[in-house]
Amino acid sequence: xxxKIIAGNWKMNNNLKSTVELISxxxxxxxxxxxxxxxxxxxxxxxxxxxxxxxxxSKVRVGAQNMFYEKNGAFTGEVSAEMIxxxxxxxxxxxxxxxxxxxxxxxxxINKKIKKALEEGLxxxxxxxxxxxxxxxxxxxxxxxxxxxxGLSGVTESQMANIIIAYEPVWAIGTGVTASxxxxxxxxxxVRNLVENLYNSSVAQELIIQYGGSMKPENAKELLSKPNIxxxxxxxxxxxxxxxxxxxxxxx
Ligand code: PGA
Numbered sequence: 001x002x003x004k005i006i007a008g009n010w011k012m013n014n015n016l017k018s019t020v021e022l023i024s025x026x027x028x029x030x031x032x033x034x035x036x037x038x039x040x041x042x043x044x045x046x047x048x049x050x051x052x053x054x055x056x057x058s059k060v061r062v063g064a065q066n067m068f069y070e071k072n073g074a075f076t077g078e079v080s081a082e083m084i085x086x087x088x089x090x091x092x093x094x095x096x097x098x099x100x101x102x103x104x105x106x107x108x109x110i111n112k113k114i115k116k117a118l119e120e121g122l123x124x125x126x127x128x129x130x131x132x133x134x135x136x137x138x139x140x141x142x143x144x145x146x147x148x149x150x151g152l153s154g155v156t157e158s159q160m161a162n163i164i165i166a167y168e169p170v171w172a173i174g175t176g177v178t179a180s181x182x183x184x185x186x187x188x189x190x191v192r193n194l195v196e197n198l199y200n201s202s203v204a205q206e207l208i209i210q211y212g213g214s215m216k217p218e219n220a221k222e223l224l225s226k227p228n229i230x231x232x233x234x235x236x237x238x239x240x241x242x243x244x245x246x247x248x249x250x251x252x
Contacts, residue, residue, distance in 0.1 A: 004224065004240050004251040005164060005208055005231035007040035007125060008238025009065060009093060011182045020054065025241035027058045030248065034059065037231070038252045039071035040091050040125075043237070045079055052088035063091025066099060069112035081113075081120035093233070095151060096127045097170045102229035107150035115150060122208050124130065125164045125233060126151055127212070128191070141190060148194045164208045166233040167191055172213025174235060181222045183230075184211045188228035217243050222249040 015140045017074035023041060030039070042063040043051050051062045067079035084092055094117060110126070128147040130140040147153060148165075167187050172179050179187070188209045194202065196204035211223055212233035223229055231251060237243040 001015060001036070001206055002206065002230045004037045005040060005210060006037060006244075006251050007063065007091070007093075007166075007210065007231070007233050007243055009212070009233055009235050010238060011041045011045060011065070011098070011235060013214070013239055014043055014047060016047055016050055019050055022239070022241055023051055023060065024056045024246060026054065027060060029241060029245055030059065031252075032059060034147050034252055039252060042091070042093055043081045045126065048084070048089055049087045051187055061090045062088065063093060064089050065096070065118070066091045067092050067094070067113060067117060067122075069109070069116040071116075077146060081116045081122055082231075085120045085122055089122065091123045091125055091164075093125045093127065093166075095147075097129055097168060097173060101170075103197075107147060109141075110151050111153050114163070115154060118155065123162045123164060126209070127164050127166045127168050127233070129168040129170050129173075129213070132169075135169070140187075143190060145194055146182055148191060150196065152195075154196060157203055158168065160199060160203045160207065164210060165191060165195075166210040166212045166230075168212035168233060168239065176215070178214040178216075178219050178223070179211070181219075181226050185226035185228050188226070192228060198241050214249060217246040217250070219248040224251050 040151045041060045041064050047105045066093045067081045099105045114124045130143045134143045208230040210231040210233045211229050215232040216237040
């Protein structure tokens with residue numbers, strides 16, 4: 001049985017003080033008997049080291065929200081995979097739709113980032129998803145296929161054990177509109193098939209595919225009970241301990 005991963009993508013929210021408050025509240029209230037769920041928080045870069053320190057003796061793991069694919073050098077404003085790994089992070093979100101649309105990240109860049117993250121021992125949370133227009137004009141499957149094939153180009157079968165895919169339909173992110181459990185499960189199944197075509201069925205069966213896009217306490221249980229949905233990447237609802245915890249509890 002695949003484990004579930006519930007990850008909070010804080011985006012550009014929380015300073016150091018509110019990071020300490022939110023993480024402390026999550027740790028204090030979290031059920032420590034979660035057998036099949038891993039919990040991850042992804043604060044902004046400025047809070048990562050503090051988050052790692054705070055979560056040391058807990059079940060909460062820490063991830064970054066982005067990285068650059070070069071090792072070091074003249075890349076003003078960027079942070080490398082090695083730097084993220086060095087302070088104790090385990091995960092890194094790569095290719096989030098906000099990175100793709102606002103910051104112009106291409107599948108090629110995302111692929112380079114994924115390979116670099118893996119090389120440094122980080123677990124990429126690789127985000128994919130179609131826009132509303134792509135869903136409506138019937139190109140959704142082609143879009144997902146291109147994102148998956150180009151994003152995973154050159155990633156080996158054994159490296160696949162360290163990758164998580166987050167299916168996040170762009171029209172559901174931050175909008176309050178959630179994909180129905182059936183729509184999400186169908187897309188996850190399609191993505192799993194793509195991965196089976198690229199690798200084999202055991203890689204596809206072991207792959208964790210999270211859903212992201214307005215997941216909240218009210219819809220988490222139904223989404224997470226679907227056979228192909230292995231967790232969530234949660235934005236808005238991860239910014240309050242109680243709603244994040246209730247999603248975590250819904251995963252068990
Ligand atoms: P949301 O964001 O839960 O606020 O829709 C999800 C995400 O962008 O990862």
